[in-house]
Amino acid sequence: MITPHCAGGEFQTAQQEGDDRMAKSTTTMPEQVCISKTEYDRRMEERRAAGLLIDPSTAEIDWNYAQTLDPYSDGLPLLPQEEQVGREYFARAPDSDIWVCVGDLPDATRDAIWKRLEEAA
Numbered sequence: 155m156i157t158p159h160c161a162g163g164e165f166q167t168a169q170q171e172g173d174d175r176m177a178k179s180t181t182t183m184p185e186q187v188c189i190s191k192t193e194y195d196r197r198m199e200e201r202r203a204a205g206l207l208i209d210p211s212t213a214e215i216d217w218n219y220a221q222t223l224d225p226y227s228d229g230l231p232l233l234p235q236e237e238q239v240g241r242e243y244f245a246r247a248p249d250s251d252i253w254v255c256v257g258d259l260p261d262a263t264r265d266a267i268w269k270r271l272e273e274a275a
Contacts, residue, residue, distance in 0.1 A: 189229045197228060204252035205245075205259045210266035213245040216253070225255045243271070 189197075218241075224230040225242040244253040245267055256264055 187229055188231045194228055194230070197226070198258075201226075201252060201254045201258055204247070204250055205254040205263065207250065208245055208247050208254065208259065208263055210245075210263050210270060212248055213267060214248055215243065215245050215256075215267060215271065217241050217243045225257075243267075 219239050220227065220242040221230075221232065222238050222240045222242065223232055223236050225244075243256040245256055245259065245263075246253045256267055259267065
Protein backbone atom coordinates (compact mmCIF):
# COMPACT_ATOMS: atom_id res chain seq x y z
CA MET A 155 0.00 0.00 0.00
CA ILE A 156 1.25 3.48 -0.78
CA THR A 157 0.99 6.10 1.92
CA PRO A 158 0.90 9.82 1.18
CA HIS A 159 4.10 11.76 0.68
CA CYS A 160 4.44 15.13 2.33
CA ALA A 161 7.30 17.55 2.33
CA GLY A 162 7.62 18.86 5.85
CA GLY A 163 4.81 18.57 8.38
CA GLU A 164 4.39 15.61 10.69
CA PHE A 165 3.32 13.08 8.08
CA GLN A 166 5.92 10.57 7.00
CA THR A 167 6.98 9.42 3.58
CA ALA A 168 6.65 5.66 3.21
CA GLN A 169 5.71 2.91 0.81
CA GLN A 170 4.51 -0.41 2.14
CA GLU A 171 3.94 -3.65 0.27
CA GLY A 172 1.18 -6.21 0.54
CA ASP A 173 -2.00 -4.43 -0.52
CA ASP A 174 -3.46 -6.62 -3.27
CA ARG A 175 -5.83 -3.85 -4.37
CA MET A 176 -2.95 -1.67 -5.50
CA ALA A 177 -0.89 -2.48 -8.56
CA LYS A 178 2.46 -3.99 -7.68
CA SER A 179 4.77 -1.20 -8.72
CA THR A 180 7.38 1.00 -7.18
CA THR A 181 5.72 4.18 -8.37
CA THR A 182 5.72 6.84 -5.68
CA MET A 183 3.41 9.77 -5.30
CA PRO A 184 4.75 13.28 -5.89
CA GLU A 185 5.77 15.30 -2.87
CA GLN A 186 3.11 17.62 -1.53
CA VAL A 187 3.15 20.09 1.32
CA CYS A 188 0.99 18.82 4.14
CA ILE A 189 -0.37 20.64 7.13
CA SER A 190 0.96 19.62 10.53
CA LYS A 191 -1.44 17.93 12.92
CA THR A 192 -1.00 20.79 15.38
CA GLU A 193 -1.92 23.41 12.76
CA TYR A 194 -4.84 21.31 11.49
CA ASP A 195 -6.20 20.94 15.04
CA ARG A 196 -5.84 24.70 15.60
CA ARG A 197 -7.74 25.53 12.42
CA MET A 198 -10.50 23.01 13.17
CA GLU A 199 -10.94 24.42 16.69
CA GLU A 200 -11.28 27.90 15.20
CA ARG A 201 -13.89 26.58 12.75
CA ARG A 202 -15.79 24.74 15.51
CA ALA A 203 -15.92 27.96 17.56
CA ALA A 204 -17.15 29.93 14.53
CA GLY A 205 -19.75 27.21 13.86
CA LEU A 206 -21.23 27.70 17.32
CA LEU A 207 -21.96 31.34 16.45
CA ILE A 208 -23.82 30.60 13.21
CA ASP A 209 -27.56 31.27 13.27
CA PRO A 210 -29.06 29.04 10.55
CA SER A 211 -31.78 31.57 9.74
CA THR A 212 -29.30 34.38 8.92
CA ALA A 213 -26.24 32.39 7.83
CA GLU A 214 -24.62 33.06 4.50
CA ILE A 215 -24.47 29.78 2.58
CA ASP A 216 -22.32 28.95 -0.41
CA TRP A 217 -20.90 25.90 -2.11
CA ASN A 218 -17.94 24.99 -4.25
CA TYR A 219 -16.29 21.89 -5.62
CA ALA A 220 -13.61 20.61 -3.25
CA GLN A 221 -11.83 17.48 -2.10
CA THR A 222 -14.50 15.72 -0.05
CA LEU A 223 -11.95 14.56 2.54
CA ASP A 224 -10.18 17.95 2.65
CA PRO A 225 -12.93 20.50 1.95
CA TYR A 226 -10.89 23.40 3.36
CA SER A 227 -7.87 22.59 1.15
CA ASP A 228 -5.71 22.35 4.24
CA GLY A 229 -3.27 19.97 2.57
CA LEU A 230 -4.27 16.77 4.31
CA PRO A 231 -2.23 13.75 3.19
CA LEU A 232 -4.63 11.84 0.96
CA LEU A 233 -4.01 8.57 -0.81
CA PRO A 234 -4.77 8.54 -4.55
CA GLN A 235 -7.96 6.54 -3.97
CA GLU A 236 -9.10 9.14 -1.41
CA GLU A 237 -8.81 12.06 -3.80
CA GLN A 238 -12.33 12.81 -4.96
CA VAL A 239 -14.05 16.07 -5.70
CA GLY A 240 -17.63 16.83 -4.81
CA ARG A 241 -19.94 19.72 -4.02
CA GLU A 242 -19.20 20.99 -0.51
CA TYR A 243 -21.49 23.42 1.30
CA PHE A 244 -20.19 26.09 3.66
CA ALA A 245 -21.86 28.56 6.02
CA ARG A 246 -20.77 31.59 7.98
CA ALA A 247 -22.28 34.22 10.23
CA PRO A 248 -22.94 37.47 8.31
CA ASP A 249 -20.25 39.33 10.26
CA SER A 250 -17.65 36.54 10.09
CA ASP A 251 -14.95 35.77 7.57
CA ILE A 252 -14.68 32.12 8.67
CA TRP A 253 -16.53 29.69 6.41
CA VAL A 254 -17.40 26.37 8.06
CA CYS A 255 -18.18 23.20 6.14
CA VAL A 256 -21.82 22.32 6.84
CA GLY A 257 -20.74 18.82 7.84
CA ASP A 258 -18.59 20.31 10.63
CA LEU A 259 -21.44 22.33 12.17
CA PRO A 260 -23.30 21.29 15.32
CA ASP A 261 -26.09 18.83 14.45
CA ALA A 262 -29.00 21.23 15.05
CA THR A 263 -27.36 24.01 13.00
CA ARG A 264 -26.46 21.61 10.19
CA ASP A 265 -30.00 20.20 10.05
CA ALA A 266 -31.57 23.67 10.01
CA ILE A 267 -29.29 24.79 7.18
CA TRP A 268 -30.12 21.68 5.11
CA LYS A 269 -33.83 22.35 5.74
CA ARG A 270 -33.39 25.97 4.62
CA LEU A 271 -31.64 24.84 1.44
CA GLU A 272 -34.35 22.27 0.69
CA GLU A 273 -37.12 24.84 1.18
CA ALA A 274 -35.36 27.28 -1.16
CA ALA A 275 -35.07 24.70 -3.93
